[in-house]
Amino acid sequence: MPELYAKKVIMPNVVGMNVDSANRMLINQGFREAKIHYVESYESDDMIVQQNPPKGHLVDRRGDIIVYVSKKSLINYLPSVYQATNGLTKENFLKEFLWIFSHLIEGATRKINRINEYFSPLETDAPFLPWLAGWIGITLDENWDELKKRRVLRGGAQLYGDRGTIACLVTTIKLFTGIDVTIIENEWPYEGFIIAVHSAIGIDTIILPPMNLANCFLVEVPLGEDDISDELLTKIHKVIHEEKPAHTAYYLRFKSPERDEELIHFMRVGAAGATAIGIRAVTDDE
Numbered sequence: 001m002p003e004l005y006a007k008k009v010i011m012p013n014v015v016g017m018n019v020d021s022a023n024r025m026l027i028n029q030g031f032r033e034a035k036i037h038y039v040e041s042y043e044s045d046d047m048i049v050q051q052n053p054p055k056g057h058l059v060d061r062r063g064d065i066i067v068y069v070s071k072k073s074l075i076n077y078l079p080s081v082y083q084a085t086n087g088l089t090k091e092n093f094l095k096e097f098l099w100i101f102s103h104l105i106e107g108a109t110r111k112i113n114r115i116n117e118y119f120s121p122l123e124t125d126a127p128f129l130p131w132l133a134g135w136i137g138i139t140l141d142e143n144w145d146e147l148k149k150r151r152v153l154r155g156g157a158q159l160y161g162d163r164g165t166i167a168c169l170v171t172t173i174k175l176f177t178g179i180d181v182t183i184i185e186n187e188w189p190y191e192g193f194i195i196a197v198h199s200a201i202g203i204d205t206i207i208l209p210p211m212n213l214a215n216c217f218l219v220e221v222p223l224g225e226d227d228i229s230d231e232l233l234t235k236i237h238k239v240i241h242e243e244k245p246a247h248t249a250y251y252l253r254f255k256s257p258e259r260d261e262e263l264i265h266f267m268r269v270g271a272a273g274a275t276a277i278g279i280r281a282v283t284d285d286e
Contacts, residue, residue: 007062013055019069020114021044024064034065038102041070047065070105074098121153129153136160139242164245173219176239177232182220186213189251215248225254 012029014022023033034051041049050068065103075083075095085092117123124132129149133140137155140149152175162168166183173181188211219240221228240250
């Protein structure tokens with residue numbers, strides 16, 4: 001349960017209410033769903049005849065609430081010979097024993113009657129949230145509180161319809177990392193070259209296989225590489241891999257400070273035309 005309310009509050013009065021209405025009220029006020037005990041009463045079925053803690057008591061919202069709900073005993077559906085009580089104790093073992101089955105049957109019936117709530121992100125039970133997220137291809141972060149998980153699922157249908165787009169990728173990265181990234185399509189930070197055909201030796205020179213820019217994109221992070229933790233970096237890569245189209249390639253680019261010194265070339269063509277690869281290149285001033 002999200003920590004949105006004070007822990008200690010006055011217990012409301014639920015006696016005389018329908019048990020379903022009472023549970024909705026309790027959940028809306030930050031309590032847990034009440035535990036139900038069925039008892040015979042002159043009240044209508046499913047009406048609460050007693051509650052624990054009583055109304056007006058100062059209670060912990062996270063504590064258990066027990067309500068006693070009016071219900072006809074299953075023994076009323078049996079022949080009268082089974083309804084006779086013990087002459088000494090005025091008790092009927094079979095009657096008490098059948099309450100076990102009443103709880104099982106009513107518990108299953110109540111779940112079936114509210115089956116629609118299991119598919120609502122704002123109403124479903126917390127343990128059901130990961131299963132519901134799997135329907136729309138979302139993996140919930142275990143570090144999120146329950147309220148955020150419900151909000152993400154509520155907008156998950158729209159995200160699912162936009163998967164593979166820039167808008168969806170930017171939004172998903174923001175949800176999981178809190179970082180506003182910028183995505184540039186059809187661009188790659190480096191241009192490869194082929195030796196002896198066309199060569200451009202510069203500070204950004206790198207040997208790469210041919211890149212199809214139609215299937216490439218840049219993800220610009222507004223942080224320096226030293227300002228981001230390994231855990232957060234791993235999370236960014238994981239989100240991109242899960243949300244990007246499978247045939248595309250991406251490059252993660254961080255905000256870098258301006259460099260005053262010239263970068264050392266990783267490759268240089270010598271004065272005599274000999275090529276030195278894999279050694280530290282030097283400038284003419286060295």
